[in-house]
Amino acid sequence: MNTQEFKEKLSYRQLDGVLLDLYEDESLLDYQYQRYESAIDKFESLYGEGDFEIYTAAGRSEVGGNHTDHQHGRVLAAAINLDAIGIVRKRDNIIKVLSDDYDIPEIDLNHLEKVDSEEGTSVALIKGVVAKLKDLGYKIGGFDAYITSDVLIGAGLSSSAAFEDIIGTIIDGLYNDMAIDMVTIAKVGQYAENVYFGKPCGLMDQCACAVGGLITIDFKDPENPDVKHVDVDFGEFGYSLCIVDAKGSHANLTDEYAAVPAEMKAVAQFFGKDVLREVNLQDFLDHMDEVREKCGDRAALRAYHFFKENDRVPQEVAALENKDFPAFLNLVKASGNSSYKVLQNVYASSDPQHQSVSLALTLSEDLLGDHGVCRVHGGGFAGTIQAFVANDYVDTYKKGIEKYFGEGSCHVLKVRKYGGKKVL
Known part of the structure; x- marks a missing residue:
């Protein structure tokens, strides 16, 4: 779809079904229409008119298992209807992202090695995700993106995990036909945060943000966590x-x-x-x-x-x-x-x-x-x-x-x- 066609769908409110399916709350429709309209306008101002795709990764809430994951325990967690959305277009060999108002430096896919001075930055998270996907044998490629998130920062809803997961999901969709399972996307996000970003963390946040729904995770084998959906409508x-x-x-x-x-x-x-x-x-x-x-x-x-x-x-x-x-x-x-x-x-x-x-x-x-x-x-x-x-x-x-x-x-x-x- 191109940007002008999408703007027309927004103006005629033709996305009710898509947005209700995604956000679960009819009272949020006006807010989401405005949010998506602002996002596509921003993307167009940055990268011009033309074809694009949209990706999302959810925030998460821990429901049970407070401070158990780092001891290889069990957790119960849920994806929530706050999310990061990315308006995206392919390009050759370069990743360029504006995340809300933060202009992230360009990343050259020929240089995905870890750089110590980049620890603690968004560049490190993006490079870590893409480098790990490449190491796992998946196709990678460049893109331009505008990412905006309403996942509350510092509120325990995992804004950083949502960012890592949306980068992995974008690569999945643009270059791998959405064939990468979401637990792998979560593991890749954890790797990026642990190794490239320099922050030790478990896998619960990334898993809940990537997999969706209500899930229970058993970390007895942390390299291969047992992730199961809990089929319940709250x-x-x-x-x-x-x-x-x-x-x-x-x-x-x-x-x-x-x-x-x-x-x-x-x-x-x-x-x-x-x-x-x-x-x-x-x-x-x-x-x-x-x-x-x-x-x-x-x-x-x-x-x-x-x-x-x-x-x-x-x-x-x-x-x-x-x-x-x-x-x-x-x-x-x-x-x-x-x-x-x-x-x-x-x-x-x-x-x-x-x-x-x-x-x-x-x-x-x-x-x-x-x-x-x-x-x-x-x-x-x-x-x-x-x-x-x-x-x-x-x-x-x-x-x-x-x-x-x-x-x-x-x-x-x-x-x-x-x-x-x-x-x-």
Whole structure:
């Protein structure tokens, strides 16, 4: 399709079916039409009129398995109806991307080697994705793209994973006929982030953003994670997924985040293992005194959280598959209580004066009453909370919580069936 034909379809609102299928929410149609119109206008101003294609990769929300993936545990995660979209056209041997207002330097496909000075940049992510796909034997090629994302940055919804996945999906669509499975796209994104970008991360974010829908992942074999769809329509239960931005800063929290896997690993090493997934719970309980003496009480608590949280994930999956939503909500609540009290990742121990997540959870519990449950979202310490709220109470909850954290701080989301996808 060319840009002028697409603009005509937008002006006559001929894409209702495509946008509803993708974003799951009729109330978002006006917003998405405006968003796509602005994106195609921007692409045309950058690269001119002509043929193009559109690709998407979703943001994600962790539903269960808080801080389990780095110990080769289980998680439950969902693609959400916030996404990155890319307006794209082929070109020879060069990748040129403008990402919202950020003008990323051109990448020459003859020079995909890792460059240390590029660590921490978008160039590193793009090069890492393309280099790994090439190493795996897939076709690669150049393109011009304008990418825009409404995945909230710093909110635990995986904006970086969505960016990595959309680059992989673009290469998949332009040069491989969408034949690359989305778990491979996720692994390639993780490789780019680990090796080229220089940030250690698990595979959960990339997998949830690429695969789509509600998925459970078992990382017992991290090189070959077991990814399964959970065939459930959240809408049938009459609840909405809300993410509340508690406005806390992630600055200076690296040590807090790093301490969680480090302390869990220390307990695993006490038993001669690399990760807690390899440790038996009863052995852990039988040697609690020695663990406390060797590793400390907080490490023991965090290990205990892992064992219980890892077992909760299949229970959550079973509850959803059995359509027992009250049981699922009770498990979400138990996960939140464990994260708060046992894992202890709702505020930074180095900065106890700032506890926005703790406050958001406390206020939400009072606001929700019997109308929903809440828990810390993502890595924790600052940022966002998650709430499952009865549909007929969403407006009340949104108005109540935004009184404390500001207008627009509560995002009402849908689980979408697609992760990485060619839209047009």
